[in-house]
Amino acid sequence: KRPPPQRSTQKSPAEFFAENKVIAGFDTPGRSLYTTIRELVENSLDAAERVGVLPDIDITVEEIGQEAFNRQRGIGGSGSAARVDERLYKDTETVKEKAKREKEEAKQRRQLEKEAKKKASKTGEDVEAILRRQEAARRGAATRTRSTYYAVAVKDNGSGMPHDDIPNMLGRVLSSTKYNKVQQTRGKFGLGAKMALIWSKMSTGLPIEVRSACPGQPFVSHYRLDMDIQKNAPHVHAVKKLSNPAGWHGSELRLTIEGNWSQYRAKMLRYLKLIAVITPYAQFSFRFIAENEKNYVFKEFLRRTDAMPEPPKEGKHHPSCVDLELLKRMLGASRQRKMPQFLHKEFSSITLPYAQRLVAELGAGVAADTHPRDLSDGQVLRLHQLLKQVRFADPGGSELSPAGEYNLRLGVMKELQPQMVATFQGDVRTHEGHAFVVEAAVSLGGRDQTVEPGQINVFRFANRIPLLFEGGNDVITRTANSIKWGKFKIALDSRLGIFVSIVSTKIPFKGTSKEYIGDIAVFHSAVLQALQQCASQLKVKLVKQEEVKARKDKQRSLAKYVPDAVRAVHNVLQEMKEAEAPGAKRRKLEAEGPASELMGGVRAGRVTAETLKAALTTFVDKLNTDAALEYQVQAGMAGRRQKEAVFLRRRPPEDGLTAPLASDVVSFRLAQATGKLEYA
Numbered sequence: 001k002r003p004p005p006q007r008s009t010q011k012s013p014a015e016f017f018a019e020n021k022v023i024a025g026f027d028t029p030g031r032s033l034y035t036t037i038r039e040l041v042e043n044s045l046d047a048a049e050r051v052g053v054l055p056d057i058d059i060t061v062e063e064i065g066q067e068a069f070n071r072q073r074g075i076g077g078s079g080s081a082a083r084v085d086e087r088l089y090k091d092t093e094t095v096k097e098k099a100k101r102e103k104e105e106a107k108q109r110r111q112l113e114k115e116a117k118k119k120a121s122k123t124g125e126d127v128e129a130i131l132r133r134q135e136a137a138r139r140g141a142a143t144r145t146r147s148t149y150y151a152v153a154v155k156d157n158g159s160g161m162p163h164d165d166i167p168n169m170l171g172r173v174l175s176s177t178k179y180n181k182v183q184q185t186r187g188k189f190g191l192g193a194k195m196a197l198i199w200s201k202m203s204t205g206l207p208i209e210v211r212s213a214c215p216g217q218p219f220v221s222h223y224r225l226d227m228d229i230q231k232n233a234p235h236v237h238a239v240k241k242l243s244n245p246a247g248w249h250g251s252e253l254r255l256t257i258e259g260n261w262s263q264y265r266a267k268m269l270r271y272l273k274l275i276a277v278i279t280p281y282a283q284f285s286f287r288f289i290a291e292n293e294k295n296y297v298f299k300e301f302l303r304r305t306d307a308m309p310e311p312p313k314e315g316k317h318h319p320s321c322v323d324l325e326l327l328k329r330m331l332g333a334s335r336q337r338k339m340p341q342f343l344h345k346e347f348s349s350i351t352l353p354y355a356q357r358l359v360a361e362l363g364a365g366v367a368a369d370t371h372p373r374d375l376s377d378g379q380v381l382r383l384h385q386l387l388k389q390v391r392f393a394d395p396g397g398s399e400l401s402p403a404g405e406y407n408l409r410l411g412v413m414k415e416l417q418p419q420m421v422a423t424f425q426g427d428v429r430t431h432e433g434h435a436f437v438v439e440a441a442v443s444l445g446g447r448d449q450t451v452e453p454g455q456i457n458v459f460r461f462a463n464r465i466p467l468l469f470e471g472g473n474d475v476i477t478r479t480a481n482s483i484k485w486g487k488f489k490i491a492l493d494s495r496l497g498i499f500v501s502i503v504s505t506k507i508p509f510k511g512t513s514k515e516y517i518g519d520i521a522v523f524h525s526a527v528l529q530a531l532q533q534c535a536s537q538l539k540v541k542l543v544k545q546e547e548v549k550a551r552k553d554k555q556r557s558l559a560k561y562v563p564d565a566v567r568a569v570h571n572v573l574q575e576m577k578e579a580e581a582p583g584a585k586r587r588k589l590e591a592e593g594p595a596s597e598l599m600g601g602v603r604a605g606r607v608t609a610e611t612l613k614a615a616l617t618t619f620v621d622k623l624n625t626d627a628a629l630e631y632q633v634q635a636g637m638a639g640r641r642q643k644e645a646v647f648l649r650r651r652p653p654e655d656g657l658t659a660p661l662a663s664d665v666v667s668f669r670l671a672q673a674t675g676k677l678e679y680a
Contacts (some may be wrong), residue, residue, distance in 0.1 A: 006346070008274060012232035013173040017195060018202060024195045025513060029203070033150060033259030036196040037061070040154035040253055041275065042186045042465055045282060047158025047251060049311050051215060054303060055282035056157045059272075062289040063261065064149040072256075090126035143389055149204060150259045152196075155252040160214040163221040163241070165569045168199060170210065171227045171234025171255075182434075182505050184312035184400055186465050194227070201226050203258035207237050212251040213244055220244045255584030261288065267468055269299065273450060274459055274466035276301035277411035278501060279404055281308045303415045307406060315399035315505055316348040319387040321433030327384050331372045342372045349393040362386055391489055397428030397435035403464055408441050412499060424530045431522050436504035438523075438531035442538060443497035444490065451497040454478055458515075461501035467515055474516035476500045479527040488535040489542045496504050558620045566613045573602045 017024060025035035041057060048055035067220075068680075086092045116130040128166050161169055168175050173194050177271065197208055207226040213219070219241040230233050272286055281303060288297035311468065317326070335478070336342040343355035350358070359368050364382040366375065375383065405413075405423040421443040429436050451457045460467040460476045471477045480498045490496060502517065510518040517523060576599065601607035658670045 009362055012230060014194075014198060014227060014229045014232040017173055017191065018198050018229050021195070021199065021202075023513070026195060027261070029258045030260035030263035032199050032203075032257060033061075033152070033261065034264045034271070036152055036255070036257060036259075037154070037268060038271060038465075039192050041151070041272075041284075042379060044154060044156030044158055044251070044494055045279065046186055047156055048282075049158075049308065051159045052308070052311070053157055054306055055279070057282065057284050058153075058155045059284065059286045060151075060153045060289065061261065061287070062151040062153075063291050064151055065291050066148065068291075069149045073205075073396040076522060090588045113662075114251065143241050144536075148259070148261075149256060150261065151256045153252065153253065153254040155250065157248075157250040159248050160217065160251055161210075161212045161218075161221070162214060163212075163219075166210055166223050167225055167234035167236055167305060170194060170208070171225055171236075173198075173232055180514070182315040182317055182399070184463055184503055186463050186507055193241055196255060196257070197227050198229065200255045200257045201229065204256045206256045207235075208253060209256040210253055211242075211249070213249045215249040215251065216247075217393065218244055220248065232578045261290075265297075269297075271466055272299060272301060274461070274468075277415050277459070277499065278306045278408070278464050278466070280407050280411040294504075301415070304410055305407065306462055306488045307404075308522045309401045309404055309407065312401040315345065315395065315435075318349060318395050318430075318433030319343075319347045319390075319392055322347075322387065323385070324381065324384050327387075328380055331375060333378065334372050338368060339366060339370050339372060340368055342587070348395050353518050358386065358390065361390075366603065369549075373378065394428075394430040395433065395435040397437060399433060399505065400428070400437055400503050401464075402437045402439050403501055405439065405625055408439055408499065408501065412441050412443050412497070416443060416448040416451060416497065417446050418443035418448075418451070418495070418497065418559060420538060420541055422534040422541075424537075426526050426530050426534040429526050431504075431508060431520060431521055432506070434504055434506040436502055436507075436523070438526040439495075439503075440498040440527070442531065442534035443499070444494050444538060446495055446497075451495045453456075453493050453495050455492060456485075456496055456498060458498045458500070461499070462509075462517065463503050464501065469513065469515040470511065473510065473519075475519045476502075476517065476527055478519055479524050480531060483528070483531060485535065488539040489546075490535060490538060498531065500530065502527075535609050555620060559617070562613060562616050562620065566609055566616060570609045570612055573598075573607065577602050602671070605657075617621060 011019075021027065021032075026036075037059060041059065044057045045055050048057075062445070084087065087094075091485040112131060112134055113127070116127045119125065120127045124644070171224075173191065178426065200206060200208060207224045210221070210223040210225070212221045215505065220243070222238075222240050222242050224237040224239075226235050226237070227233070269286075272284055276284055277402050282301075284299075284301040285302040286297070286299040286301075288295075290296055317330070322330070330346055331342070334342050334346055336345055339359045340352060340355040343350050343358055344352045356368065359366060362379075362383060364379050366383070372431055402425060405425050409421055409423045412418065412423075421441055423441045424439070426438045426440075428437055430436070458471060458474075458477045458480050460471060460474055466473070482502075485492065502523070508518050508520060508523070510516055639676055660669050
């Protein structure tokens with residue numbers, strides 16, 4: 001018998017990502033909850049930055065137990081069907097399973113009792129107290145593996161979404177304004193909230209609710225929608241326009257998904273802290289509303305600056321990194337009518353004279369006045385080969401938008417409160433025709449538990465978003481671990497924090513999850529330079545600290561011997577005073593110079609033990625002050641670039657200045673008319 005003929009079938013993009021959701025970070029319920037929050041928060045940041053508004057983002061996660069979820073879906077409550085055959089259910093043990101479980105529990109109990117007795121013999125703690133604590137930890141671990149449902153809501157004050165575009169923006173996979181652009185973006189796949197919508201559909205079957213308004217829009221768009229995964233199309237359940245008397249603009253998305261808060265609680269809070277580090281100009285408010293009130297969590301990450309980086313600009317393709325298919329699309333879509341203008345306008349790093357030289361070199365029947373759309377397949381192939389072989393200048397990187405040293409330093413200080421921090425921003429470099437910039441901060445000390453003592457704590461960012469997974473393979477982690485921090489006088493037990501941010505029009509992620517950057521030589525070099533510069537800055541500060549400590553130790557050491565020295569000198573002076581017949585040499589010494597004044601003071605009672613102690617203490621303090629000033633002068637001159645002289649113009653008296661207010665180092669007068677200060 002012949003086998004039936006096989007038929008070819010097709011999948012929609014939504015079906016593909018639904019079946020391969022691990023690619024987008026939706027592999028487990030706990031990871032799915034984390035990724036949903038992350039995607040919605042990053043969308044909100046993009047929306048606010050797009051219109052130049054300081055981001056205000058509210059995140060709420062509400063726990064919904066199984067019974068509450070069933071009631072919400074209309075299958076719970078008193079009317080729910082009772083179990084008829086208990087043996088059908090997973091949570092019903094068979095006799096064999098029960099015997100096996102009890103045997104395992106007895107074995108574990110004996111082992112725990114043995115360990116508890118051993119620990120109690122060392123610490124003196126009660127054995128029963130240790131066992132109770134271990135049992136609580138076991139129950140907590142069992143709770144962390146249990147999934148439940150969560151209502152997630154994220155609200156922002158950003159650009160909002162046009163009313164008619166909302167269904168496609170949220171309900172159609174691989175539909176985005178970010179595609180086919182050379183631009184620094186936060187997203188990894190261009191999925192954003194779409195994958196969260198797919199996960200909501202797969203795990204709960206509930207639609208999402210959307211409220212959105214663009215700036216100046218007199219109404220608020222309200223949608224209830226989900227996605228037809230087989231058709232990769234939005235399915236709108238309800239739509240209406242609500243009044244907007246307050247002129248609110250932004251977006252608010254609400255959806256219900258399966259998740260596991262206990263398992264990913266630490267990751268979520270860590271993500272929020274790190275996103276607050278890299279965006280100190282944003283304000284985040286996070287609430288976790290648990291069924292049990294004692295598990296309620298509220299975290300607020302306040303804004304500390306209004307200095308927001310410029311939004312990333314759209315760049316052009318570098319000629320060395322275009323493939324043949326992209327080149328064909330660019331030729332067909334270009335509005336230019338001549339080849340030199342096409343090369344100059346559509347690519348970066350090609351001036352018009354250089355484009356004319358390229359066309360002359362191209363040959364193959366292509367002239368300067370040839371229309372780009374008229375090139376044959378052979379001519380396109382020749383052009384592609386030429387672009388791969390010819391020398392081009394690197395892209396300038398003006399389209400990039402790094403956080404900036406100021407924001408990175410402020411973010412680290414705001415969230416982690418270290419004792420010391422150094423920052424550095426490298427110059428623009430390129431990889432495969434794409435510009436990138438590396439920024440770094442290295443912090444020491446502090447009490448925040450995010451930075452643990454005794455190890456190198458590496459915090460990675462790509463296009464201003466934190467990367468929390470697969471850090472061991474990342475170029476940033478490997479580079480940080482390769483540095484000998486001891487030669488910079490940095491000890492690992494000093495809570496060492498390494499913060500590295502890479503921004504680029506194309507981040508070279510490795511692996512399907514896109515959670516780490518490959519160990520590429522040019523990135524390794526840039527990260528190494530940035531971290532070494534930070535470490536060198538900290539070394540200067542640490543050396544100064546050591547000098548200060550040494551001076552204080554010396555001062556304490558000298559001060560400790562002041563009473564003994566005073567007593568000895570005072571005794572000698574008293575003996576000299578009481579001597580009846582001084583010799584000729586001493587009479588000559590006392591008759592002239594300081595000795596005469598000193599002995600006169602002793603005989604007159606002006607020089608006493610108290611005055612000697614005060615004079616010697618003042619002398620010790622002066623020695624330390626002079627040494628500190630000398631050190632500052634030497635530290636300022638050694639190995640430092642010459643500083644530009646600054647001259648402050650003196651205001652003439654007719655400007656109406658007040659009388660000078662002076663100290664030992666500065667004097668100033670207040671200008672009565674303008675309120676400005678004059679320094680002298």
